[in-house]
Amino acid sequence: MRADLRLAVITLYAASTVVTIAPFAVYRLASGQILVGLADACIVLVFCILAALAWRPNWTRAVANLLAVVAAAAVIAVVHFLGLSYMWAFSCLVGNFLMADRYAALGINSVMVIVIAFEPGLFVTDTDRATFAAVAGMISLLSIIFASRVDQQRSQLTELAERDGLTGALNRRSLDHDLRSLQAQRDGRSGTHCLVLIDLDDFKHLNDRFGHEAGDRVLQDLTRYVERSTRSSDRFYRYGGEEFVLLLPNTTLDDARQVVTKLSRGFSDRVRSPGGAATFSAGITPLRSDDTVETWLHRADRCLLAAKHLGKNRVEIDPAP
Incomplete structure (x- = not known):
């Protein structure tokens, strides 16, 4: 749940339902209010089932939107059919905005508020009805602002956690995650993805001489140059020091060599250091069918060393068998 805010909210929503509604269900069943007690019990059961389903991979978002519909429908049902208090609507408003997609929650909550506001006999005067609508609107506005702010801050924290502080490239943690994910999802064929290990030439000399x-x-x-010159699906990471990794998914070895060669020439033409043109060496290797993350990186490092030994400012490849 620490990695998925939506899942955390769903789980908390379901737990709150158990804590707040389950006691009412037990009390009403024990006091002979069978219909209302069964309704409360059904609400708790459905919430728990949906919360459990949300833990399945790729189901969380759909379950969140469905749970918002169920919550709003449950509030309408208990108000319309059972004559219970409309106060449950306010907690539903907040929960739905925190859990569901923003526009989905807005539509679902709007329908719920309108249906309750025009429920015959629920409000003594039109002033009471207007007051309910105004309070519901205020809670919705505050909930939207709060949920949006939480999403924004979470996105910023995620960005900080994934990026290198100096260069803005993705960091080693992101690299490890993406390589293992790509390696686990491969279809058994060799050469469908390429990894490029890049090292700036004479970087220690540059630091020692110019600071x-x-x-x-x-x-x-x-x-900046690599991220501006590659596809949105390509990923660029700082591996350590002056070493970087460029991940080229769904790219053949020949295409990868062309891409990196073009990057190398463009970089040396456009970027100048105090000592002259900046250059890099690179090693390229495709993902093989029997590769682990470690063997894939090791082969790229071996190609990079070969490029360094052969004179720097060059690209070496390790062809698939």
């Missing part, structure tokens, strides 16, 4: 500030600028320039 770390000059070196930092080159690192940042490399990140």
Whole structure:
């Protein structure tokens, strides 16, 4: 739940339902109010079932929207058919905005408020009816603002957790996650994805002669150039120091070589360090059918070392068998 706010809200929503509604169900069944007690019990059961389903991969979002519909329908049902208090609507408003998609929650909650507001005999005067609608609107507005702010802050924290602080490239943690995910999802064929290990040439000399500030600028320039010059599906990571990884999914080895060669020429043409043109060496290797993450990275490192030994500012490949 720490990694999925929506799942956490669903689970909390279901737990709150058990804590708040289950005692009413037990009390009403024990006091002979069978119909109302069964209704309360059904609401608790449905919430628990949906919360359990939300833990299944890729089901969380759909379950959240469905749970919002169920919650709103339950409030309407107990108000219309059982004559219970409409006060349950307010907690439903907040929960739905925190849990469901923003526009889905807005539509679901609007229908619920309108149906309850025009329920015959529920409000003594039109002033009471208008007051309910106004309070519901205020709660909805505050809930939207709060939920939007939470989403924004969570996105910012996720971005900070995934990015290198100096260059803005994705960090080692993101690389490990993405490589393992890609390796686990492969279809058994070799060569469908390519990994590129990139190392800036003579970077230690640059730092020693012109200072770390000059070196930092080159690192940042490399990140900006590569991310601007590659596809949105490609991923660029800082591997450590002056080493970077470029992940090229659904790319053949020949296409990867062309891409990296073009990047190398463009980088040396456009980026200047205090000592002259900045260059990098690169090693490219495709994902093989029997690869682990470690063997894939090891082969790319071996190709990079070969590029360094052969004179730097060049691209070496490790063809698939």
